[in-house]
Amino acid sequence: MSPATATVTRALSFGYRPRGGPLQRARVTVATAWCVSLGLVVALYESPFVLAAVLVAVLAVAIKCRVAGEVAFAVAIASPLALLMALINPIASQQGLTVLADGLHLPLLGSFDVTREAVVYGLVLGFRAIVIFAIAALYVCTVDPDELLRVLRRYSVRSAITASLAVRLVPVLASDGARMAEARQCRPGEPPSSGTVVRATFARSIDRAGDAALALETRGYALAAPLRTRLPARTSADWLVAGGALAAVSFAVAGKVAGLASFVDYPLTYVASDTRDLLFSAALALAAAVPLIVSRGGGAQ
Amino acid sequence: MSAVLELERFSYAYPRRDPALREISLCVEPGEYVLIAGRSGSGKSTLLRALSGLVPHHFGGAAQGEGAVCGLDLREHRAAELAAVCGSVMQDPEAQTVMGGVRHEIAFPLENLGWTQAAIDEAVDEIAALLGIENLLARRTAELSGGELQRVALAAALAPRPRVLALDEPTAQLDPVAAAEFFDAVDIANDSGTAVVIAEHRLDRALARADRVLALDAGEIAFDGAPSAFLDWALADGRGAALVPAGARPYPRAPRPAVPASTRPVLEFTSVDYTHPGAECLALREVSIELHAGERVALMGENGSGKSTLLRLARGLVQPASGSVRAAGDVGLLLQNPNDYLIHERVADEAPAVALERFGLTSHAERDPRDLSGGERQRLALAIVMQSRPVVLLLDEPTRGMDRERKLDLLAQLDDIAAAGTAVVLATHDQALAAAFADRVITLAAGTVEVLDSPDEVDSPPRAAVEAVA
Numbered sequence: 001m002s003p004a005t006a007t008v009t010r011a012l013s014f015g016y017r018p019r020g021g022p023l024q025r026a027r028v029t030v031a032t033a034w035c036v037s038l039g040l041v042v043a044l045y046e047s048p049f050v051l052a053a054v055l056v057a058v059l060a061v062a063i064k065c066r067v068a069g070e071v072a073f074a075v076a077i078a079s080p081l082a083l084l085m086a087l088i089n090p091i092a093s094q095q096g097l098t099v100l101a102d103g104l105h106l107p108l109l110g111s112f113d114v115t116r117e118a119v120v121y122g123l124v125l126g127f128r129a130i131v132i133f134a135i136a137a138l139y140v141c142t143v144d145p146d147e148l149l150r151v152l153r154r155y156s157v158r159s160a161i162t163a164s165l166a167v168r169l170v171p172v173l174a175s176d177g178a179r180m181a182e183a184r185q186c187r188p189g190e191p192p193s194s195g196t197v198v199r200a201t202f203a204r205s206i207d208r209a210g211d212a213a214l215a216l217e218t219r220g221y222a223l224a225a226p227l228r229t230r231l232p233a234r235t236s237a238d239w240l241v242a243g244g245a246l247a248a249v250s251f252a253v254a255g256k257v258a259g260l261a262s263f264v265d266y267p268l269t270y271v272a273s274d275t276r277d278l279l280f281s282a283a284l285a286l287a288a289a290v291p292l293i294v295s296r297g298g299g300a301q
Numbered sequence: 302m303s304a305v306l307e308l309e310r311f312s313y314a315y316p317r318r319d320p321a322l323r324e325i326s327l328c329v330e331p332g333e334y335v336l337i338a339g340r341s342g343s344g345k346s347t348l349l350r351a352l353s354g355l356v357p358h359h360f361g362g363a364a365q366g367e368g369a370v371c372g373l374d375l376r377e378h379r380a381a382e383l384a385a386v387c388g389s390v391m392q393d394p395e396a397q398t399v400m401g402g403v404r405h406e407i408a409f410p411l412e413n414l415g416w417t418q419a420a421i422d423e424a425v426d427e428i429a430a431l432l433g434i435e436n437l438l439a440r441r442t443a444e445l446s447g448g449e450l451q452r453v454a455l456a457a458a459l460a461p462r463p464r465v466l467a468l469d470e471p472t473a474q475l476d477p478v479a480a481a482e483f484f485d486a487v488d489i490a491n492d493s494g495t496a497v498v499i500a501e502h503r504l505d506r507a508l509a510r511a512d513r514v515l516a517l518d519a520g521e522i523a524f525d526g527a528p529s530a531f532l533d534w535a536l537a538d539g540r541g542a543a544l545v546p547a548g549a550r551p552y553p554r555a556p557r558p559a560v561p562a563s564t565r566p567v568l569e570f571t572s573v574d575y576t577h578p579g580a581e582c583l584a585l586r587e588v589s590i591e592l593h594a595g596e597r598v599a600l601m602g603e604n605g606s607g608k609s610t611l612l613r614l615a616r617g618l619v620q621p622a623s624g625s626v627r628a629a630g631d632v633g634l635l636l637q638n639p640n641d642y643l644i645h646e647r648v649a650d651e652a653p654a655v656a657l658e659r660f661g662l663t664s665h666a667e668r669d670p671r672d673l674s675g676g677e678r679q680r681l682a683l684a685i686v687m688q689s690r691p692v693v694l695l696l697d698e699p700t701r702g703m704d705r706e707r708k709l710d711l712l713a714q715l716d717d718i719a720a721a722g723t724a725v726v727l728a729t730h731d732q733a734l735a736a737a738f739a740d741r742v743i744t745l746a747a748g749t750v751e752v753l754d755s756p757d758e759v760d761s762p763p764r765a766a767v768e769a770v771a
Contacts, residue, residue, distance in 0.1 A: 015401065015441070015443060016401060016441070017441065018439070018441075144401065144402070145401050146400050146401045146402050146405040149400075150405075150412075153412075172395055172396070175395075176641075179636065179638065179641045180641045180644075182613075182618055182636060182641070183636055183641035183642045184644070185616075185618060186616060186618075186633070186634045186635075186636065186642070186686060187642065187685055187686075188631070188633075188685075188686070188688045188689035189688065189689075192644055192645075196644050196645060197644060199644075199646075200643070200644035200645075203671065204640075208396065211391075211393065211396035211397070212396065212399070213359075214355060214359065214391070214396075214397070215391070215396065215397035215398070215399055216399060217353075217354075217355060217359055217379070217380040217381060218353050218355070218380050218384060218388075218389040218391075218397075218458075219384060219399060219409055219410040219413060219457065220381045220382075220384035220385070220410045220413035220414055220461075221381060221413055222379055222380070222381035222382075223381045223382065223384075223413050223414065223415075
C-alpha cells in the first residue's frame with residue numbers, strides 16, 4: 001500500500017473507541033456540548049494565544065481519553081492544509097500596510113505585493129484549521145455514534161439513521177479502497193488513469209450503499225417506530241464535562257465583552273499580548289480541560 | 302400447527318429480466334430445516350429475498366402467484382413488516398452491519414419494532430446467551446472477525462424471535478472453523494423451534510443438519526426431498542450432477558504433464574519474518590519456502606494464520622522485516638475479490654483481446670464487467686493478472702461462494718496454467734479442492750510453516766459429513 005493510500009485509509013478508519021475517558025463516559029449530548037464549546041471559542045477568537053491554549057486543552061483531554069495518537073494524526077494531516085492557507089493568503093489578500101515584497105508576478109494572477117499582515121493572517125487561518133481538525137478528531141474518537149443516533153432518533157428518525165449509516169460506511173469504503181489500490185498494483189502494464197479509478201470507486205460505493213439499504217430493510221428500518229428507550233443515568237463525568245463546557249463558554253463570552261485577547265488583522269497586525277491576555281488564554285484552557293483531567297476513572301476497556 | 306411459509310405457484314422476475322423464480326410451490330413447517338441447493342443463478346437468493354419481502358418490494362419487478370410468511374402476504378407486506386417474523390442473514394458480514402457497537406446492532410431491529418428498553422435489554426441478553434456471544438456484547442463491530450460479525454448478524458436476525466430464518470450463503474466468506482461455529486449457532490435457533498431456510502454452495506455441512514433439501518434449477522424446483530434422497534438424485538448424473546457435494550464425489554485430479562525439471566526455484570522465501578504495521582507480534586516467522594516451475598501448491602491454514610500476508614510478500618505489496626523474497630520473474634496475484642480488479646466500463650478495456658480469448662471471454666468484450674456472472678468476473682480478473690505471463694501465479698481464496706461447476710472450471714484453467722510452466726499457489730480453506738489441485742500442501746499456523754505434506758494427508762471433514770447423511 002502506498003503511503004498516500006495508507007494515510008487516507010488510516011484517516012477514514014477513525015472511529016469511536018470506548019476507552020473509559022471522561023468524554024467517552026459522559027452522555028453524548030454533554031460530550032458534544034464540550035466539543036462545540038471549544039469550537040465556539042475558536043470561532044470567537046483569532047488570537048494565536050487563545051488558539052494555542054485551546055489546542056493544548058484538546059491534546060490534554062485527548063491524552064486523558066486515550067486518543068492522543070488519533071488527535072496527533074489529525075493535526076499532522078491538517079498541517080499541509082494549514083501551510084497552503086498560509087501561502088495562499090498573502091497572494092489572495094492585498095490588504096496590509098507593511099510590504100515585504102512588491103511587484104511579484106505570477107502567471108494568470110498578474111502582479112501583487114506580499115504584506116506582513118497578510119502573511120500573519122494566513123498563518124492564523126492555518127493554525128485555526130489545525131485546532132478545528134484536532135477538536136473534530138477528538139469528537140469522532142470519543143462520542144459514540146450509536147448513542148448519538150439514539151438521541152437524534154427522538155427528533156428525526158430517518159435522517160438520524162441515514163447519518164449514522166453514512167458514518168458506518170466510511171470505514172467499509174476505506175477498506176474497499178485499500179483493496180482496490182492493492183489490486184491496481186497487481187495489474188500489469190500502465191496504471192489506470194485517475195478518472196477511471198474515481199469512476200470505479202464511485203460505482204463500488206453505490207454497490208455498498210445498495211447492500212446497506214438491504215440490511216436496513218431486513219432489520220425493519222422502514223417501520224421507524226418511535227424510540228422507546230431511556231437515556232443512560234447521569235454520572236459524575238456528565239457534570240464535570242458539562243462544567244468544563246460551561247466554563248469555556250463563560251470565559252469566552254466574558255473575555256470578548258472585556259476585550260481580552262484581541263486580534264486585528266488589517267491594516268496593521270495587532271495581537272494583544274499583555275500579561276492579562278496571556279493569563280486569560282491559559283485560564284480559558286484550564287477551565288475547559290481541568291474538570292475532565294481531574295475526573296476519576298478511565299483506562300482502557 | 303400452521304405452516305410458517307407457504308408459496309403457491311409463486312413466480313418472480315426482476316425488472317427487464319427473465320423470470321428468476323417459476324411457479325414455485327412450497328410449504329415449510331415450524332422448526333423445519335430446509336437446505337436450498339442450486340447452481341449460481343438458479344434462483345436461491347431470489348427465493349430467500351422473497352421470504353424476506355425484499356422482492357418484489359425492494360427490487361421491483363413482477364411477482365405472480367400466492368406467497369405468505371406466517372400469514373403475511375408477500376405481495377402486500379414489505380421487508381420491514383416481515384422482519385418480526387422472518388430474520389435474514391446475508392453473505393457479506395460487513396455489508397449487513399448497521400451500528401458501531403454489538404449490543405446496539407442486536408438491539409437495532411427491536412428499536413425499529415418499537416420495543417421498550419426493558420424488553421430490548423432482556424432480548425439482547427437472552428439471544429447473546431443463547432448463541433454464546435455474551436463476550437462480544439461490549440465490543441465494537443469494526444473490531445470483530447468475519448465469523449464473529451456473522452454470528453452477531455444472526456443474533457440481530459433472531460432477536461425479534463422470528464419464526465423463520467432466511468440464510469443466504471452465510472458462511473461463504475468464513476473459514477471452516479468460523480463456519481462450523483455459525484452452523485452450531487443456527488442449530489441452537491432451530492432446536493428452539495425456528496424454521497431455517499438456508500442457501501449454500503458448501504452443501505456438505507448443511508446437508509447433515511437439514512430435514513429436507515430443495516434443489517433449484519433455472520428458477521424451478523428440480524428436487525424436493527430428504528437429504529439422503531437428494532444425494533441419490535444428485536449422484537444419478539441428471540440435473541443434479543452439478544450439485545454433488547465434494548465429500549460424495551471428490552473433484553477429479555487432472556493428469557500431470559511432465560514439466561522440465563529445474564534446479565533454480567522461481568520463487569524463494571528465505572527466513573522471512575513479517576510484522577504488520579503497528580503490531581507487536583510477528584505475523585510470519587522464519588518462513589522458508591521454494592517453488593519450482595509448473596508446481597501446484599495449496600496454501601492452507603485458518604483465517605489470520607498468515608496466508609494472505611505470505612502472498613502479498615511474494616507479490617512485493619509488502620516487504621519482509623527480515624529475510625528475503627526472491628522471484629525469477631513477474632509474480633501474478635489474484636486477490637480474494639475479483640471485483641477489485643474491474644475498473645473499466647468495457648471488458649475489452651480490462652485486458653487485451655488475446656488474454657480474453659485465452660479465458661473464453663471474447664464474446665463478452667463489449668459488456669460492462671459488472672454485468673458478468675461471478676465466474677466470468679473471476680476469469681476476467683485472471684486474464685488481467687496473466688497478461689504479464691508471470692512465473693508464479695498466486696490465488697487468494699478464489700473459490701469463495703463458487704458452486705461445484707465453477708470450481709471445476711477454475712481447476713481446469715489452473716491446470717492449463719501450471720502445464721505451461723507457471724508455478725501456481727492456491728490459498729484455500731477447501732480441503733477437497735486442495736486435494737484435487739495440489740502436488741504439495743503448505744500449512745500455516747500462527748505465522749509459521751507448520752507442515753509440508755502431500756495433499757493426501759489433508760483432513761476431509763466434508764467426506765465425513767456426507768457419509769453421515771448417506
